[in-house]
Amino acid sequence: MTSHASGVRTLRLAFFSAVVSLVAAFAAVGSTIPLFNVYRAEDGFTNAGISITVVAYSAATLTTLLFLGRVSNHLGRRPISIASLGLLLLGCLLLLRVHDIGVLIAGRLMMGLGAGLASSSLTSYIVDSAPSRPAWLASVASSQTVMLGLAVGAIASGALVQFGPWPRDLIYLVVICLLLLSMALIAISPETATPTPGAWRSLRPRVGVPARVRRLLPVAAAVLLATWAAGAFYQAFVPALVEDQLHTRSTLILGVVFAAYMGPSALGAPLGGRFTPARAQRLGMIAFLAGMTGIITAIATGTLVLFITATVVAGASQGIAISAATRGLLHGSSLADRAPIFSAIYLLSYSGATIPALIAGQLSNSFSLPQIALGYGGLALVGTLFTVFGAQNPEQIRPRSGSTVELDE
Numbered sequence: 149m150t151s152h153a154s155g156v157r158t159l160r161l162a163f164f165s166a167v168v169s170l171v172a173a174f175a176a177v178g179s180t181i182p183l184f185n186v187y188r189a190e191d192g193f194t195n196a197g198i199s200i201t202v203v204a205y206s207a208a209t210l211t212t213l214l215f216l217g218r219v220s221n222h223l224g225r226r227p228i229s230i231a232s233l234g235l236l237l238l239g240c241l242l243l244l245r246v247h248d249i250g251v252l253i254a255g256r257l258m259m260g261l262g263a264g265l266a267s268s269s270l271t272s273y274i275v276d277s278a279p280s281r282p283a284w285l286a287s288v289a290s291s292q293t294v295m296l297g298l299a300v301g302a303i304a305s306g307a308l309v310q311f312g313p314w315p316r317d318l319i320y321l322v323v324i325c326l327l328l329l330s331m332a333l334i335a336i337s338p339e340t341a342t343p344t345p346g347a348w349r350s351l352r353p354r355v356g357v358p359a360r361v362r363r364l365l366p367v368a369a370a371v372l373l374a375t376w377a378a379g380a381f382y383q384a385f386v387p388a389l390v391e392d393q394l395h396t397r398s399t400l401i402l403g404v405v406f407a408a409y410m411g412p413s414a415l416g417a418p419l420g421g422r423f424t425p426a427r428a429q430r431l432g433m434i435a436f437l438a439g440m441t442g443i444i445t446a447i448a449t450g451t452l453v454l455f456i457t458a459t460v461v462a463g464a465s466q467g468i469a470i471s472a473a474t475r476g477l478l479h480g481s482s483l484a485d486r487a488p489i490f491s492a493i494y495l496l497s498y499s500g501a502t503i504p505a506l507i508a509g510q511l512s513n514s515f516s517l518p519q520i521a522l523g524y525g526g527l528a529l530v531g532t533l534f535t536v537f538g539a540q541n542p543e544q545i546r547p548r549s550g551s552t553v554e555l556d557e
Contacts (some may be wrong), residue, residue: 157189160340162277162295164332165365166225166270169233171297173266176203176236176323180243180252181406182309184387184398186316187246195517197249198510199384204253205260206380210495212264215351217491220269222347225276228269230331235262237327240320252331256488267294267494272486274276275478286419286478288471288488292414295467298379299411306403325423333398357492358485360542361477364425365492365536371429372493373500375436375466376529380501380526384509389517394452401452408456409463417465425476426539430467433532436462440528447518467536479542487543515525 189191225429239258246252271290278286305319312318335355357365390402420428442458443450477489504527510521 159277159340160279162471163274163279163289163335164231165330165337166273166277169229169330169334170266170270170274170293171200171300171470172323172326173233173236173263173270174294174297175242175301175304176240176327177404178298178410179305179307179319179323180256180259181302181383181387182306182385182403183316183319183404184247184288184390185397185399186309187252191247191249193252195388195512196386196509198387199512201253201256202384202505203502203509204257205263206498206505208257208260208320209264209267210498210502212261213268213288213494216265217495218488219347219351220272222344225269225273225341226334226337226339227333227362228265231272232265232269232332233327235259235265235333235366237324240324240327244317244320245314253279264494264498265444267277268490269509270474271308271490273340275486284336285441286293288418290474292467292471294465295410295413299407299414302403302406302410305399306398306400306406309399309403311400357477359491361479363540364473364476367535367540368477368493369496370467370531370534371473371540372496373434374495374528375470376500377504377527378436378440378462378466378524379409380505381508382406383434384505385512385517386522389521391448392449393450393517394455395450396452405456405459408459408508412464413467413470416464416471418471419464419474420468420472422471423540425472425479426489426541428472429469429476429535429539431534432465432467432472437528437532439463439465440518440525444518444525447521457463464482476540476542497512504552 184193184198186194188198216228231294236259239255239262242251242255242258246255273292274290274293275286278289301319301323304322308313308322316322363409387402390405390425391397396402400529415430420432422428423431439458439460439462442454444460447453474493477493481489504524510522511523512520
């Protein structure tokens with residue numbers, strides 16, 4: 149009995165450490181967003197240049213997921229998680245010296261490498277160590293801690309830039325301390341994945357989902373592509389929109405606006421646990437489309453209050469949809485399945501962030517920001533329609549031969 153209680157406590161430590169570390173990792177990513185307008189004003193960066201930094205971050209994350217998404221299965225969750233936090237720390241150190249777009253791109257690229265490792269290893273660490281009750285906790289914590297971290301980083305950055313000393317540096321110094329604390333927590337936590345041979349073979353690009361849930365993948369892709377595209381829109385273009393269309397230069401308001409999209413996602417996710425995955429995805433995407441419609445209307449009318457309100461609606465509803473899609477794909481998964489599943493989830497997510505941002509960045513020289521926002525609204529409409537007519541529950545799917553469906557690159 150004592151041994152069992154001790155095991156439960158050590159797993160709780162691992163769960164706590166992994167959640168804190170994932171928050172810290174994506175707080176580092178979110179910390180740059182309110183500074184984009186500072187870089188625009190003081191260093192002459194353009195909207196197209198800022199969008200390239202978003203693409204660089206997302207491309208680095210995608211590359212890491214493709215090549216290193218399964219390495220924590222072989223080397224263990226702890227060392228790969230610590231490595232991911234170290235890469236993010238190096239990215240913060242680079243961003244302490246931003247005065248040209250190349251340094252900003254390099255810093256965001258380094259953060260992308262760290263975020264890619266964290267997306268696979270830390271999320272798998274969370275699922276490995278999560279308590280069995282409530283049943284939705286593992287999927288919500290693994291999918292929505294990312295959004296919570298982005299929100300925390302953006303608000304803290306906006307406040308420190310506006311009210312603190314060293315406005316270009318202080319947030320990065322704070323995040324560096326948080327990353328060091330997280331590395332220490334992971335170092336004292338138990339390992340949940342037994343190291344196995346085959347680490348070099350695992351570097352071959354491979355993304356897999358269990359065969360029994362493969363029919364869920366198209367709708368999950370629609371959910372992830374549409375919602376993460378909107379998240380990239382908030383990173384690349386909302387800083388300029390807040391200043392130019394909504395007429396405020398406050399970095400705190402900018403941080404709050406970004407957090408209003410990312411933060412409610414973590415609050416909306418538990419609501420999705422009350423419904424089946426299919427129903428939650430439908431409800432979440434319908435509400436997400438309503439939120440995006442409100443955002444486009446607010447941009448057209450220059451109404452900040454409507455913009456923030458619609459942003460909260462879109463953020464909360466994307467949390468319902470994303471966590472439901474994640475819950476469906478994780479249905480019945482084994483420990484070895486989880487890193488490849490999360491690699492697939494984040495591969496789709498960052499594809500949604502990267503491709504529309506790359507296209508929109510090029511179009512920003514010819515089209516206005518309200519017109520670009522309308523294009524993202526069209527993508528939300530397509531994703532919602534696909535989800536409404538195609539969503540299924542995992543229990544409805546008959547298992548097939550073979551354990552996984554491979555998506556080889």
